[in-house]
Amino acid sequence: MITTTALTKRYGDFTAVDQISFTAEPGQVLGFLGPNGAGKSTTMKMLTGFLAPTSGRATVCGFDVEEQPLQAKKALGYLPEGAPSYGEMTPRGFLDFIAALRGLSGAYRKQRLDDVIGRLQLEGVLDQSIDTLSKGFKRRVGLAQAILHDPKVLILDEPTDGLDPNQKHQVRELINAMAKDKVIVISTHILEEVHAVCNRAIVIAGGKLLADATPAELEARSRYHRAVSLTAENPEQAKTALADIADIASIEIDPQDRRLTAFPKPGKAILAAVSEALSSRQIAVSELQLEAGRLDEVFRSITLAQQVEGRA
Numbered sequence: 001m002i003t004t005t006a007l008t009k010r011y012g013d014f015t016a017v018d019q020i021s022f023t024a025e026p027g028q029v030l031g032f033l034g035p036n037g038a039g040k041s042t043t044m045k046m047l048t049g050f051l052a053p054t055s056g057r058a059t060v061c062g063f064d065v066e067e068q069p070l071q072a073k074k075a076l077g078y079l080p081e082g083a084p085s086y087g088e089m090t091p092r093g094f095l096d097f098i099a100a101l102r103g104l105s106g107a108y109r110k111q112r113l114d115d116v117i118g119r120l121q122l123e124g125v126l127d128q129s130i131d132t133l134s135k136g137f138k139r140r141v142g143l144a145q146a147i148l149h150d151p152k153v154l155i156l157d158e159p160t161d162g163l164d165p166n167q168k169h170q171v172r173e174l175i176n177a178m179a180k181d182k183v184i185v186i187s188t189h190i191l192e193e194v195h196a197v198c199n200r201a202i203v204i205a206g207g208k209l210l211a212d213a214t215p216a217e218l219e220a221r222s223r224y225h226r227a228v229s230l231t232a233e234n235p236e237q238a239k240t241a242l243a244d245i246a247d248i249a250s251i252e253i254d255p256q257d258r259r260l261t262a263f264p265k266p267g268k269a270i271l272a273a274v275s276e277a278l279s280s281r282q283i284a285v286s287e288l289q290l291e292a293g294r295l296d297e298v299f300r301s302i303t304l305a306q307q308v309e310g311r312a
């Protein structure tokens with residue numbers, strides 16, 4: 001389990017992280033979402049003991065990160081932003097070095113090394129210097145060192161950054177496979193990643209925690225939540241056919257792709273009425289979809305509102 005209590009980092013007059021408090025339990029994959037410079041990495045660095053907070057505190061598995069740093073660090077694995085720094089080492093040498101630092105020995109050490117090398121598919125590059133690896137392999141070596149001691153808490157700063165779509169998929173599967181009994185915190189800009197791996201999302205902007213919810217709860221804040229969108233041969237004609245449905249608040253036709261979206265009045269369900277109105281007027285529709293909500297739109301509205309407030 002991890003907790004932060006009013007965790008704050010100031011650089012002179014500038015507040016990079018502003019009183020962030022949350023608790024995360026095993027089984028949670030918590031996504032830190034936020035625009036560039038939001039304070040995600042700084043929060044992670046304070047959680048992992050790499051940066052001292054100006055005020056507030058963080059605990060990992062009950063250990064205060066500042067007062068009991070060794071116990072806290074033992075319980076966590078950390079993938080920092082970017083790549084591992086020991087570029088002249090090979091992945092084999094680097095992982096051996098980390099295994100020694102983590103105090104792994106004997107059969108367990110071999111089992112853990114084999115496990116992470118296999119999971120991250122590093123077999124083919126074990127003896128090549130890290131400097132000469134592709135960005136994706138560097139990232140995978142970084143991930144391997146983070147999970148080598150099978151920690152209870154994993155803090156992963158943009159774990160899929162620099163990976164190609166197949167590798168992204170593999171790393172997301174790896175995170176899902178490890179999620180059951182660990183607390184995993186990942187930072188990301190990629191909203192589809194939140195869908196793919198997170199069961200909870202914290203939105204940070206301007207150093208402040210602005211939302212803490214499940215991805216579905218965030219989507220429910222979208223104006224697209226429970227909207228019905230469709231592609232029709234003649235969208236204007238479809239719009240006219242839907243005009244009399246009392247529970248529709250508004251209808252928009254996208255000027256780019258000509259897709260029609262009908263937005264329900266608060267709390268209303270309109271899918272059945274839309275289908276009925278279209279079929280009774282025999283309007284051809286190639287595709288019709290009930291929307292869950294759009295995370296990108298919710299993300300924009302939360303973080304832009306903070307920017308406006310921050311400037312005021």
Ligand SMILES: Nc1ncnc2c1ncn2[C@@H]1O[C@H](COP(=O)(O)OP(=O)(O)OP(=O)(O)O)[C@@H](O)[C@H]1O
Binds near residue numbers: 034035037038041
């Ligand atoms: N050592 C420092 N001195 C002054 N300002 C800093 C320092 N380190 C970070 N900052 C500032 O703190 C803010 C938060 O940075 P941070 O790296 O935590 O953001 P982030 O959310 O991780 O961004 P990104 O998504 O771009 O990685 C930024 O405005 C950054 O410029």
